[in-house]
Amino acid sequence: MKNIFEKSVKGRIGVDPGTPDTNMDSRLDPSLLRKTDNMLPEVSELEVVRHYTNLSRLNYSVDTHFYPLGSCTMKYNPKINEVTAVLPGFINAHPMLAYVKEDAVQGALEVIYKTSEMMCEITGMKKMTTQPYAGAHGEMTGILLMAQYHKVHGNNKTHIIVPESAHGTNPASAAAAGYEVVTVPVNSAGGIDLSALKEKMNAQTAGIMMTVPSTLGVFEKEVLEVSALARKFDALMYYDGANLNAIMGKARPGDMGFDIVHLNLHKTFSTPHGGGGPGAGMVGVSERLADFVPVPAVAKTKEGKFTLDFNVPHTIGNIASFFGNFGVMLKAYTYITMLGKEGLIEVSEKAVLNANYIMAKLKPYYYLPYDRTCMHEAVFSAKKQVMHGVHALDIAKALIDRGFHPPTIYFPLVVEEAIMIEPTETESKQDIDLFIEDMIDIAKLAETDPDKIKNTPVTTPVSRPDETKAAREPRLKCF
Amino acid sequence: MAGFTPHTESEIKEMLQAAGAPSIESLFSDITPELRAKSFNLPKGITEYEALNEMQELAAKNMSFTASFLGGGYYDHFIPAAVDTISSRAEFYTAYTPYQPEASQGTLRAVFEYQSMISGITGMELSNASLYDGGTAIYEAVNMAFRGSRKKKVIIDGGVNPLHIKMLKTHAKNIGVEFIEAPAENGRTDLKALAAMIDTDTAAVVAQNPNFYGFVNDYTSVFAQAAENGAASILSFYPVSLGILKTPAEMGADIAVAEGQSLGQPLSFGGPYLGIMAVNKKFMRKIPGRIVGETTDKEGRTVYVLTLQAREQHIKREKATSNICSNQALCALRAVVFLSLMGKEGFKKLALINLERAEYLKTKLSEISGIEVLTGPTFNEFSVKLKKEAQVFFKEMSAKGFIAGLPASVFYPQDKNTIIMNATEKKTVTQIDLFIKAVKECV
Numbered sequence: 001m002k003n004i005f006e007k008s009v010k011g012r013i014g015v016d017p018g019t020p021d022t023n024m025d026s027r028l029d030p031s032l033l034r035k036t037d038n039m040l041p042e043v044s045e046l047e048v049v050r051h052y053t054n055l056s057r058l059n060y061s062v063d064t065h066f067y068p069l070g071s072c073t074m075k076y077n078p079k080i081n082e083v084t085a086v087l088p089g090f091i092n093a094h095p096m097l098a099y100v101k102e103d104a105v106q107g108a109l110e111v112i113y114k115t116s117e118m119m120c121e122i123t124g125m126k127k128m129t130t131q132p133y134a135g136a137h138g139e140m141t142g143i144l145l146m147a148q149y150h151k152v153h154g155n156n157k158t159h160i161i162v163p164e165s166a167h168g169t170n171p172a173s174a175a176a177a178g179y180e181v182v183t184v185p186v187n188s189a190g191g192i193d194l195s196a197l198k199e200k201m202n203a204q205t206a207g208i209m210m211t212v213p214s215t216l217g218v219f220e221k222e223v224l225e226v227s228a229l230a231r232k233f234d235a236l237m238y239y240d241g242a243n244l245n246a247i248m249g250k251a252r253p254g255d256m257g258f259d260i261v262h263l264n265l266h267k268t269f270s271t272p273h274g275g276g277g278p279g280a281g282m283v284g285v286s287e288r289l290a291d292f293v294p295v296p297a298v299a300k301t302k303e304g305k306f307t308l309d310f311n312v313p314h315t316i317g318n319i320a321s322f323f324g325n326f327g328v329m330l331k332a333y334t335y336i337t338m339l340g341k342e343g344l345i346e347v348s349e350k351a352v353l354n355a356n357y358i359m360a361k362l363k364p365y366y367y368l369p370y371d372r373t374c375m376h377e378a379v380f381s382a383k384k385q386v387m388h389g390v391h392a393l394d395i396a397k398a399l400i401d402r403g404f405h406p407p408t409i410y411f412p413l414v415v416e417e418a419i420m421i422e423p424t425e426t427e428s429k430q431d432i433d434l435f436i437e438d439m440i441d442i443a444k445l446a447e448t449d450p451d452k453i454k455n456t457p458v459t460t461p462v463s464r465p466d467e468t469k470a471a472r473e474p475r476l477k478c479f
Numbered sequence: 480m481a482g483f484t485p486h487t488e489s490e491i492k493e494m495l496q497a498a499g500a501p502s503i504e505s506l507f508s509d510i511t512p513e514l515r516a517k518s519f520n521l522p523k524g525i526t527e528y529e530a531l532n533e534m535q536e537l538a539a540k541n542m543s544f545t546a547s548f549l550g551g552g553y554y555d556h557f558i559p560a561a562v563d564t565i566s567s568r569a570e571f572y573t574a575y576t577p578y579q580p581e582a583s584q585g586t587l588r589a590v591f592e593y594q595s596m597i598s599g600i601t602g603m604e605l606s607n608a609s610l611y612d613g614g615t616a617i618y619e620a621v622n623m624a625f626r627g628s629r630k631k632k633v634i635i636d637g638g639v640n641p642l643h644i645k646m647l648k649t650h651a652k653n654i655g656v657e658f659i660e661a662p663a664e665n666g667r668t669d670l671k672a673l674a675a676m677i678d679t680d681t682a683a684v685v686a687q688n689p690n691f692y693g694f695v696n697d698y699t700s701v702f703a704q705a706a707e708n709g710a711a712s713i714l715s716f717y718p719v720s721l722g723i724l725k726t727p728a729e730m731g732a733d734i735a736v737a738e739g740q741s742l743g744q745p746l747s748f749g750g751p752y753l754g755i756m757a758v759n760k761k762f763m764r765k766i767p768g769r770i771v772g773e774t775t776d777k778e779g780r781t782v783y784v785l786t787l788q789a790r791e792q793h794i795k796r797e798k799a800t801s802n803i804c805s806n807q808a809l810c811a812l813r814a815v816v817f818l819s820l821m822g823k824e825g826f827k828k829l830a831l832i833n834l835e836r837a838e839y840l841k842t843k844l845s846e847i848s849g850i851e852v853l854t855g856p857t858f859n860e861f862s863v864k865l866k867k868e869a870q871v872f873f874k875e876m877s878a879k880g881f882i883a884g885l886p887a888s889v890f891y892p893q894d895k896n897t898i899i900m901n902a903t904e905k906k907t908v909t910q911i912d913l914f915i916k917a918v919k920e921c922v
Contacts, residue, residue, distance in 0.1 A: 004592050004819055014820035015559040017904055020831035025723055027838055028856050032695050034725050039599030040823045048819045049561050052589065052812075056570035059585035063569035072575055078483060080527050082567065086745070089538030094882075095749035096551045099889050100870075101877060107540030108748045121520055133611035133750065136792070136804040140650070147653050162797075172792035172802035176622070178653030181797040219509035249519045251510050266805065272569075274809030275586035276576035276769060277609070278751035294649070317649030321552075321614045321642040321738075322749030334534060339483075340524030349503045350484040353491065356498040356506055373506055400582050405575075411793070428485040429494060460581040465782035470774035474763065474786060476605045477595035 004051055005478045008041035014048050039479065058461055060405040062272070066431050068358075070377045070408035070420025071167065071215055073245050073267035075351075078338070081270060081331035090330060095322040098296075102307055109306035112298045112323055115333045116282070122336075122344070123241070123261050124254025125284030129293045130329060131320040135242055138262030138281030139173035139209070141294065144316045145260055145285060146207045146236045147177060148292050152314050155234060157206035163192045164414045165214040167240055179206060186414055190216040190370035194225060201229055207236035212256070213243050213375035215412040217355065217420070227257030236260060236289075244268045245424070246352055246376035249345035259286040265325075268347075269332035280328035294319040350425035351376040354432060358421055361436045365443035369415050377422035381415050390446040390453050392417045397456040397464065398445075402438045546910040547882035548840075550860045550901025552613070552640045552691065553752075554741050556719065557905055558817070562743040565816045572809055576769070580784045586808065587783035590771040593815040600721045600818070600826070601735045602728030603757035608769035609807040610754025613738025614646035617685060617715055619767045619801055620734040620756060621647060624683035624711035625656055626800075627765065632656075632681045636673060637663030638690025639715060640738075641890040647685075656682075665853055665894075666692025666862050666887075674704040681710040688716055688724065692853070692887070692899055693860035695724060702731040718742050718755065720858045722830020727757070734758050743817030744810055753810035764790060767801030769808070829904060833859035836902040836911065843915045844900075849922045853897075860901040862887065865922065869898040875921040881914055 025033055043051070060067065067074040085091075089107055097105045116128035132138035143160065150157045159180040162170045171181040182200050187193045192210065201208070208230055212220045220226075230237050239253035239261040245268045253261040265271060266279035273279075285293060291313045299309035323329075339347065352375055359368070359378035366380040382392040396406030396419075408420040423432055445453055457463060486494075491503070500506050525533070547555060566572060570585060577583030577590075590608045597606035610616045621633055633656050635644060648658060661673045668690070677684055684705045689695045702712035714732040716724075719741045727735030739753030740746070758766050764787060772786030792799040821829055837859040844863060845852045851864040865872050869886035876883035884900035891897075902911065 001588075003588070003595075005595065008822075011824075013822050013825050015561070015825060017557070017821065017825050017829040018832050020828055020835045024831040024835050024838070027834065028695065028723075031697050032725055032856055033723055034721065035729055036602060036726065038721065038823055038826055040596060040818055040821065040826055042822045042824065043819060045559075045561055045820060048816060049565065051819075052565045052816055053568065055585040055588050056565070056568040057585065058583075058588070059570040059574045060579075060582040061570045062573040064573075065582075067575065069575055074575055076483060077573065078527075080530060084531065084534040087534060087538035089535075089541040089543075091745040091747050092543070092555075093541050093748040094547060094549050094555070094746050095553060096549055096885055096889075097882070098748075100549075100873060100886060101882070104542040104544075104877075104882075105748065107537040110540065111537055118521060121518065124517065133615065134803075134805040136802045137611060137615075140802060144649065144652060167804075168791075168793040168796050168799075169802050169804045171797035172795070172799040175797035175799075176654075176802045178655075221509055221511070221514075224513060247510070250507050250516060251514050252516045252519075255517045256514055264805075272573040272809075273575045273805075274572050274807075275574050275583075275590075275812065276808035277805040278611070278807045278810060279805040316652070318614075318642060318645040319649060320749070321612060321640075321646060321752075325750035326748040327745075327751050330534070334530050337522070337533060338524055338527065338530045341519060341521040343524045344521065345519070346484060349506075350486055352506045353486070353494055353498070353503055356500065357494040360498040373500075373509060375509075396579065397581065400579065405582055406579055408578075425484045429490045457581045461584060462581055462780050462782045463776040463778060465580050465776050465784045466774045467784055467786070470772040470784050470786040471789070474770075475773040476591075476763075476770060476786075477598050478592065479595065479599075 003478050004043060005041045007043050007047055007051065010042055012042040012044050014043055014045045065403060065405050066427060066435055067405040068407050068421045068423045069405065070422040071242060073422060073424060075424035076426035077270040077272045081334050084334045085327045085330040098308055106306055109298050111330060111333055113300055113306055115329050118336050119263060119282055119284060122248060123284045124252030125261055126287045127290045127293055128282055128284045129297065130282050130324040131294045132281035132283055133320060133325055134277065134279045135262055135264040135281045136169040136173055138283045139169055140177055141283045141319050142238050142260040142262055143174050143177035143179065145289055145292050148314055148316045149236065149289055150206055158204045160206050161200060161208040163210065165216050165412050166209055166211050167215060167242060170209045170240060190218045191220055191222055192226060194222055201233055203233055205233050205235040207238050209238040209240060211240040211243060213246050216370055217374040217377040217379050218370055218372060219375055223256050242267060246348055248348045250348060254286060259289055265328050265332045270335040271328045271331045278325050278328060280325040292316055347425050354423040354425060354427060358423055358432060358436060362439055365440050377420055379415055380419045382417040382419055385443065385446040386417055388446045388450045390450045392419050394453045395419065395442055398442045398453045400457040401459045404435055544882050545880035546906060546914055548884045548900045548902060549882045551885040551899060552738055553746060554901060554903050555746060555905055556741050556903050558743050559820050561820060562813050562816045566809060566813045571812055577785060580782060584783060587771050589812050589815055591773065591783050593811045594771060596815055596818045597755055597757050601757045602726040603735050604760045605763060606757040607766050608771060609811040610756055610768055610803060611807060612750065612752040612754045613715065614643040616736035616754035616756045617643050618647050618650040620713045620736050621651060621683055623762060623765050628682040630680050630682035633658050634676050634681055634684045635660050636668050636686040637661050638668050638692060639685055639687040640691050666694055667855060670696065670701055674701045677704045677708050677710055679708050681708055683711040683713055685713045688714060689720060689858045689860065692862045693857040695856040695858055697725060697730065699730045706731065719830055719833060722827045724858065734762065739814050742814035744813055751807060751810055753807045753814055765800050768803045768806055832904040836904060836906050837861060840902045840911050847919055847922060859903055860899060862897050862899050865896045865898065868895050872898065872921055876917060879917045881917055
C-alpha cells in the first residue's frame with residue numbers, strides 16, 4: 001500500500017478552505033514569509049478517507065479483538081462516552097473563558113468539580129487536581145508535590161524509593177523531577193521486600209512509590225507496615241493508581257495511608273486508548289498536601305457558583321495550561337454516574353474473577369512465578385516453553401495469528417520471560433475460554449512443533465519486522 | 480444500572496469453581512479488614528438515557544455567543560467532517576500503543592505520515608509522535624537542551640505564552656535551571672537585546688512566533704547568536720501560520736515545538752490537545768516520546784515499528800530521556816487527516832484567509848477613534864489599546880453577545896487597557912461588521 005505522499009497529484013485538494021483575497025501575503029515584509037514550499041500531499045477528500053480507513057483495518061483493537069494487555073486495562077469503553085464528550089456546549093468551550101468570564105462556563109467547571117469530588121470518595125483522598133494529562137504526568141506532579149512539601153518543611157531529601165515491580169514510568173518520573181532513584185527488590189511472594197526497604201529508607205528518603213496491586217498482579221499486604229515506616233522518616237507515600245480497576249469499593253489508597261495517588265482515567269474510567277493516548281492522570285492528595293496542589297483549582301462558592309481558586313498557599317504552580325484533558329474527564333464522569341456505587345464494585349469483582357479464572361486454567365501449562373490469588377491481572381512466565389526454544393515473544397506472535405491481541409510481554413522486568421494477562425471485566429466467559437484454548441494449544445505446540453510457533457505470525461499483512469535495522473538506520477519520514 | 484459485564488450467575492459459579500474459590504469475596508482475602516475501604520459513598524447508577532440527559536443539562540449551562548474573538552494560543556478553527564469520521568474509526572480509537580507491529584500497522588503508518596507532515600510544514604529534519612500539549616512540548620524541549628549541555632541559563636522571550644512559561648517553571652523547578660525572561664514591552668521584544676543576553680553559559684533560548692500579543696518576528700539573528708554560543712534554539716510556532724510564515728528551520732531553530740490544537744482538535748475546554756515537537760538530526764536519540772520508523776520484514780515488505788526505544792521509560796527507567804508513556808496518538812491522527820485534507824495549497828490558503836480576516840478586523844478597528852491597534856506585523860491575532868480598562872470593555876461587549884478577545888491584564892497586570900483579539904477563517908465579514916458596530920458602542 002502506497003503512503004499518502006505517493007498518492008499525491010499536483011493540483012488536488014481535499015477540503016477547500018475558501019479563497020483569500022489576492023496579495024494578502026504582501027501585507028507582511030518578505031523577510032517574515034516562508035521561502036520553501038510546505039511539503040504536504042495533494043489528495044482528494046475520498047483519497048484521504050479511503051487511505052486512512054484502509055489503514056485502520058490493519059489494526060487490532062478492543063472493538064475488533066480480545067486485547068488482554070496486562071497493566072494497560074484494555075476494557076470495553078461504552079459508546080455513550082463518545083456522545084457526551086462531544087456535546088457542543090463542551091466541545092466548543094474556550095478554556096480562556098474560565099479566566100475572563102466564569103459564568104459562561106459553569107457547566108464545564110461543574111463537571112470538573114464533581115468529577116474531583118467523586119474521585120476523592122473513590123480513592124479516600126482529601127483533594128484532587130485534574131490538571132495532569134496522563135498517568136506518568138500525574139506521577140511527575142506527585143513527585144513535584146513531594147519536593148514542595150519537603151522544601152516548605154525545611155527537609156533535606158535526596159532520593160525516592162521505587163520497588164522493582166513498579167511501572168517503568170515511576171523511576172523515570174522521579175528522576176525527571178530531580179530525585180535519585182533507589183530500587184527495592186520484591187520478596188518470594190511477590191510483595192515489597194520489607195527488610196531491604198528498612199535498610200534503604202532513611203532521613204534522606206523523600207517518598208516511596210508503590211503500585212497496589214503491584215505489577216505482579218498481587219495485593220501488597222505489607223502496605224500498612226510500609227506507611228508506618230515512611231511516617232517515621234517523614235517520607236511521603238505515593239500510590240500508582242494504574243491498577244485501581246482491581247480494588248474499587250474494596251480498598252482506598254487514602255485509608256491505607258497514602259499521601260498522593262494518580263489515576264489513569266483512560267484505564268479504570270473508560271476512555272479508549274486511541275493508539276497510545278490521550279489519557280488523563282488526575283492526582284489526589286491527603287490532608288497534609290492539600291495546600292500544595294496545582295492552581296487554578298476549581299472551587300464552589302457558598303452560593304453554589306463554580307469558580308477558579310488560585311488561593312493555594314504552597315502551590316507547585318501550573319502542571320497544565322488549563323484543567324487537564326477535559327474531554328477525558330467527561331467520559332469518566334459519564335461512566336461513573338452510569339455505574340454508580342454498585343456498578344464500580346462489580347467492575348472490580350468481575351475483573352478479578354476473570355483474571356483468576358484464566359490463571360487457574362493456564363497454571364498447568366505455563367509457569368506461574370507467584371502462585372497465589374491474583375487481582376485483575378495474572379503474570380506467567382514462558383520459562384517452560386523456553387526449554388523448547390519458544391519465547392514469550394513467539395507466544396505473543398502465535399496469538400496474533402489466532403485473532404487475539406497478545407498480552408504484555410517482558411514486563412514486569414522481575415519476571416523472566418513474563419506474560420502478563422489482564423482480561424478486564426468486560427470479557428465474557430466464552431471469549432476467555434477461546435483464549436485459554438489457544439494458549440493451551442500453543443503450549444502443547446511448543447513441545448511438539450516449536451518451529452511452527454517461531455514462524456508466526458503468518459495471517460497478518462506483514463511478518464516480524466527487522467527492529468535492529470529500524471534503530472540502526474532510522475528512516476523516520478516519507479521523504 | 481449497567482456494569483458492562485456479561486457474567487451470568489451460572490457462569491460465575493463455574494468460574495469460581497475452576498479458580499478453586501468459594502465466592503468472589505474470597506478472591507479479595509489479601510485485602511485484610513484493616514486495609515478495607517472506610518467509605519464508598521457514591522450515588523446509585525443510572526441508565527444510559529439518564530446519563531445523556533444529565534450531560535446535556537451540564538453542557539447547556541455553558542453559554543454560547545454571537546461571535547468570539549478570543550484566542551490566546553487556542554483557536555476556533557473549522558474542523559472538516561472527515562477528521563471526525565476517521566478518528567472515530569474504532570480500529571484507531573480503541574487500539575493501544577502499537578507495541579505489536581504486526582497487529583498495529585494502521586496506527587504505525589498513520590503516525591509515520593504524521594511525522595512526515597510535521598517535517599513537511601516546519602522544514603525540520605524529524606519529529607516525534609506527539610506530546611501532551613504545547614506547554615509540555617516546551618518543557619520537554621528545554622529539558623532536552625538542558626540535560627545535554629551542563630549549562631545553567633535558559634532565556635525566555637517575554638512573548639511566549641504565559642501559561643506555557645508557568646508550566647515550564649513548575650516542571651523544571653528541581654533540576655537547577657536558571658530562567659531569565661526578556662521583557663516584552665507592549666508585546667514587542669527587543670530582539671537585539673534578547674540576542675545580547677545569550678552567552679556561553681546559556682543552555683537554550685525559547686521564543687514564540689507569532690508571540691502571545693500576536694506579533695510576528697524573525698528570530699534568525701537571535702538563533703544565530705545562540706548557535707555561536709552553543710545554546711539550543713527553541714521556537715514555539717502556531718501550526719496554521721506556517722502556511723505562509725517563515726519556518727522554524729528557515730530561522731535556524733534546533734527544536735520546533737507547538738500547540739497542535741489548531742490542526743483539527745476542538746477547543747474542548749483545555750484538552751485533549753496535541754504537543755508537537757520537531758528537531759534537527761543531532762537530537763534524534765534524545766527526543767522524548769514515541770517515534771515510528773520504517774523497516775522491512777523477512778519477505779522484504781515495508782513495515783513500520785516503534786523505534787529508538789532505548790530512550791524510553793519502559794527500557795531505561797530512571798535514565799530515560801523523559802517519563803512520557805501514553806501520548807496523544809489519536810490527536811496526532813486528527814492532525815494528519817487535517818493536514819492531508821488541506822494539502823499543500825489548502826494549507827497555504829487557510830493561512831492567507833486567517834491573515835485576511837484579521838487584517839480586515841484590524842483595519843475596521845483602526846478607523847474607530849479611541850482605539851489604537853498596536854503597530855507591527857501580525858498573523859491572525861493582534862493587540863488593541865483602549866481608552867478604558869480592557870476588562871470593562873470586555874464585560875460590556877459580552878453583554879451584547881460578543882467575546883471581544885483576551886484582556887492582556889489577565890496575565891500582564893501592567894497592560895490594563897490592552898485586549899488581544901483574534902479572527903480565524905470562521906469569522907465572516909458579516910460577523911466582523913456586527914462586532915465593529917458593537918465595539919463603537921462600547922469603546
